[in-house]
Amino acid sequence: MSEQRRAVNLSVHLYPPLNSAAGSDRVQIALDAPATVGDALEALVARYGAEMRRYLYGDGDTVVPAWTAFVNDVPVQLNRDEALQTPVSDGDELALILNLAGG
Amino acid sequence: MAKNSYAGKILRVDLTTGAITTEELGSEYIDLFLGGRGIASKILYEEVPPEVEPFDPANRLIFSPGALIGTGVPAASRTTVAARSPLTNMHGDGHSGASWGAELKRAGYDVLIFQGKAERPVYLYIDNDTVEIRDAAHLRGQFTSGVHSWARKTFGPDVCTVSIGPAGENLVRLAGVYHNGADKGVSARCGLGAVMGSKNLKAIVTRGTGDIGVADIAALKAAYKDYLDTIAVDPYVPPATKYGTCRFMGHRVKFGIHGAENWRYGAYPWETLDPEIFRSDYQVKAGACLACPVRCRRDYRVRTGPYAGVTAKLEWETIARSMTCGVTNPEAVIAWSNQCNHYGLDTEGTGDTIAFAMECFENGILTEKETEGLVLEFGNEAAWLEMTRRIALRQGELANILAEGTKRAAEKIGRGSERFAMHVKGGEMTAGDPRGMPVRAVSYATSTRGSDHLRSNPYIEEIMRPEEALQWFGTEEAADIKHGVRGKGKMLKFSEDFVTIGDILGLCKFAYYRSATFPYLYRKGVHLATRFYNACTGRDLSEEEMLMAGERAFNVEKAYNTRCGATRADDVIPRRFFEEPLLGGGPSGGAVVDLEKFDAILTEYYEDRRWDPDTGLPTRAGLERLGLNAIADDLEARGKLPVSDCGKVE
Ligand code: SF4
Numbered sequence: 001m002s003e004q005r006r007a008v009n010l011s012v013h014l015y016p017p018l019n020s021a022a023g024s025d026r027v028q029i030a031l032d033a034p035a036t037v038g039d040a041l042e043a044l045v046a047r048y049g050a051e052m053r054r055y056l057y058g059d060g061d062t063v064v065p066a067w068t069a070f071v072n073d074v075p076v077q078l079n080r081d082e083a084l085q086t087p088v089s090d091g092d093e094l095a096l097i098l099n100l101a102g103g
Numbered sequence: 104m105a106k107n108s109y110a111g112k113i114l115r116v117d118l119t120t121g122a123i124t125t126e127e128l129g130s131e132y133i134d135l136f137l138g139g140r141g142i143a144s145k146i147l148y149e150e151v152p153p154e155v156e157p158f159d160p161a162n163r164l165i166f167s168p169g170a171l172i173g174t175g176v177p178a179a180s181r182t183t184v185a186a187r188s189p190l191t192n193m194h195g196d197g198h199s200g201a202s203w204g205a206e207l208k209r210a211g212y213d214v215l216i217f218q219g220k221a222e223r224p225v226y227l228y229i230d231n232d233t234v235e236i237r238d239a240a241h242l243r244g245q246f247t248s249g250v251h252s253w254a255r256k257t258f259g260p261d262v263c264t265v266s267i268g269p270a271g272e273n274l275v276r277l278a279g280v281y282h283n284g285a286d287k288g289v290s291a292r293c294g295l296g297a298v299m300g301s302k303n304l305k306a307i308v309t310r311g312t313g314d315i316g317v318a319d320i321a322a323l324k325a326a327y328k329d330y331l332d333t334i335a336v337d338p339y340v341p342p343a344t345k346y347g348t349c350r351f352m353g354h355r356v357k358f359g360i361h362g363a364e365n366w367r368y369g370a371y372p373w374e375t376l377d378p379e380i381f382r383s384d385y386q387v388k389a390g391a392c393l394a395c396p397v398r399c400r401r402d403y404r405v406r407t408g409p410y411a412g413v414t415a416k417l418e419w420e421t422i423a424r425s426m427t428c429g430v431t432n433p434e435a436v437i438a439w440s441n442q443c444n445h446y447g448l449d450t451e452g453t454g455d456t457i458a459f460a461m462e463c464f465e466n467g468i469l470t471e472k473e474t475e476g477l478v479l480e481f482g483n484e485a486a487w488l489e490m491t492r493r494i495a496l497r498q499g500e501l502a503n504i505l506a507e508g509t510k511r512a513a514e515k516i517g518r519g520s521e522r523f524a525m526h527v528k529g530g531e532m533t534a535g536d537p538r539g540m541p542v543r544a545v546s547y548a549t550s551t552r553g554s555d556h557l558r559s560n561p562y563i564e565e566i567m568r569p570e571e572a573l574q575w576f577g578t579e580e581a582a583d584i585k586h587g588v589r590g591k592g593k594m595l596k597f598s599e600d601f602v603t604i605g606d607i608l609g610l611c612k613f614a615y616y617r618s619a620t621f622p623y624l625y626r627k628g629v630h631l632a633t634r635f636y637n638a639c640t641g642r643d644l645s646e647e648e649m650l651m652a653g654e655r656a657f658n659v660e661k662a663y664n665t666r667c668g669a670t671r672a673d674d675v676i677p678r679r680f681f682e683e684p685l686l687g688g689g690p691s692g693g694a695v696v697d698l699e700k701f702d703a704i705l706t707e708y709y710e711d712r713r714w715d716p717d718t719g720l721p722t723r724a725g726l727e728r729l730g731l732n733a734i735a736d737d738l739e740a741r742g743k744l745p746v747s748d749c750g751k752v753e
Pocket of ligand 1: 180400499
């Protein structure tokens with residue numbers, strides 16, 4: 001297998017409302033290397049469809065900026081396009097949490 | 104009733120003389136102040152000068168439903184209660200989403216003002232035009248739930264109530280004003296229940312059967328559809344509908360900003376308080392405030408164990424303040440919420456005050472002698488519940504001191520306890536720990552009613568793209584949560600004006616003033632809010648004028664506090680946040696609030712507000728721009744404008 005096509009297996013922790021779209025809080029996804037946070041979002045949409053898309057993108061084409069990706073607990077604010085280029089590696093844990101502050 | 108959402112009348116009750124009068128709600132109230140918090144703030148400024156102390160009979164207790172309550176506008180549910188606060192000694196208000204405010208309007212009154220003090224406990228009975236002060240001796244000592252049950256049994260199931268519990272009667276400065284019993288809504292902050300108690304006013308029983316007319320039904324329906332379309336695509340909403348306010352836990356966990364054990368720990372064992380546990384093991388009812396499609400209200404019941412059978416409405420802040428006391432047993436949290444709601448206490452203020460006492464106990468400043476046998480350790484839920492009960496009843500010397508709130512308790516206890524007193528302007532801390540999030544830190548400081556996350560939307564930075572920050576606040580940096588400084592003062596000013604609109608119109612913050620993107624947020628909070636207001640009233644306000652109405656109300660409150668002696672030195676958060684790194688590890692572990700950044704944001708904020716950055720005082724130019732010329736004159740006469748504004752500088 002070439003370097004490019006090696007799999008990047010991610011354990012993804014989906015916070016509300018993504019867990020409703022996926023039917024689970026935790027899912028596994030496999031991406032082709034080299035892979036990014038943006039690739040992971042696209043894979044989730046491909047697997048879970050319109051509801052997942054609506055939660056991640058709203059009614060627009062860019063990621064809803066309130067999503068924060070934690071790559072192995074390091075936060076990446078997804079409010080800028082460059083953030084989607086953040087690399088992920090095989091075995092990483094990716095958590096996607098909406099900035100639901102406000103209590 | 105006119106077809107413009109206003110009843111057109113103020114109802115005034117003098118509890119000293121027994122006089123009950125009505126006044127016209129004239130254009131001097133409606134034009135610039137609109138309703139709710141706007142009108143309440145104006146009345147408080149005009150009728151309660153700084154010489155009038157909070158428990159003075161001359162203090163006013165003002166009930167002011169939002170301008171859109173009862174019109175069918177979604178989530179138009181909030182009523183403002185205002186008075187000079189016995190907790191902060193400054194402007195005080197609280198807001199509740201129960202249906203009592205709509206009932207008052209249907210009875211024919213936009214605003215209800217109490218002044219004076221009854222000789223013995225009374226309640227006010229309102230049945231449309233019939234308004235009577237009646238004896239309430241038989242209600243003395245009753246829980247908020249008991250008062251509501253009595254009223255419905257006595258007057259019929261259609262009446263709404265406002266009441267205080269024993270805490271309010273005992274002038275506990277942490278007491279709230281409860282709407283429709285223990286489990287529907289509370290104007291919790293600022294000790295307003297104690298003001299009601301100081302007037303010997305136990306309850307208001309209200310029936311209103313009139314219509315609240317709106318000017319343009321078609322326009323209202325069109326805006327309603329756009330509102331539903333907006334929340335349908337906003338990912339902020341589904342978790343609210345699924346979990347209620349418990350949903351906020353995930354954010355606190357991932358950012359590590361719990362503020363547990365008296366605002367020391369950012370990361371803390373939280374797993375037992377997982378929103379899914381509340382939903383699956385304890386939830387018995389999912390409901391909504393008046394006309395709200397978001398439906399985030401939740402009732403919970405404990406089924407087994409020592410708290411079996413206890414039910415309570417539970418809000419996220421109650422869970423958060425349980426963690427402030429080190430309590431993570433969900434059943435104890437439900438029991439505590441039940442207890443506070445029945446005795447009529449604010450869970451936020453009470454939780455923080457007990458957490459303060461717990462840290463004093465941990466450090467030997469308080470011992471079992473003072474606690475009268477209670478081992479007041481963090482996490483000791485039995486001691487926590489018992490101290491709450493004692494505070495409500497002012498039972499015992501220590502509870503009597505804690506009933507004064509954190510600030511006064513620290514002043515009385517002394518012996519270094521002041522460093523554990525977590526408050527701003529006397530109002531206990533709320534929401535998440537501000538270390539590592541600079542704009543949140545400043546927002547707690549600038550709130551006009553003491554520390555408060557609902558006075559602004561300090562979370563805009565968490566949902567904004569850099570290009571939006573550039574457009575709105577002049578720099579992309581404002582959209583950087585952790586590191587940005589420039590633009591954040593402007594962002595804070597905008598967000599304060601913005602959420603004040605909600606309190607003026609009676610729109611819930613969770614339904615309008617929180618969102619996952621800035622465009623959705625603006626669409627709901629300004630654009631649709633303005634359309635709803637114009638549709639209901641027949642007026643033609645622009646979005647800029649609506650934002651200015653929010654700014655105006657905020658400035659009136661700022662002027663009130665200025666008149667009470669507040670300056671820039673009062674716009675500050677407890678030293679702990681600057682000096683003590685956040686404990687417990689996690690993403691914010693080790694963080695402190697950077698004083699230099701805090702000051703820079705605060706200065707930019709004052710400048711954008713047109714307040715004097717050196718003193719924090721409002722300026723004549725800033726006030727007159729908002730049509731607050733009389734307030735500028737009053738402040739000048741009292742020597743409370745900046746020196747440069749009084750012509751005293753060469
Ligand atoms: S969003 Fe929740 S708190 Fe707000 S009005 Fe709706 S049900 Fe009530």
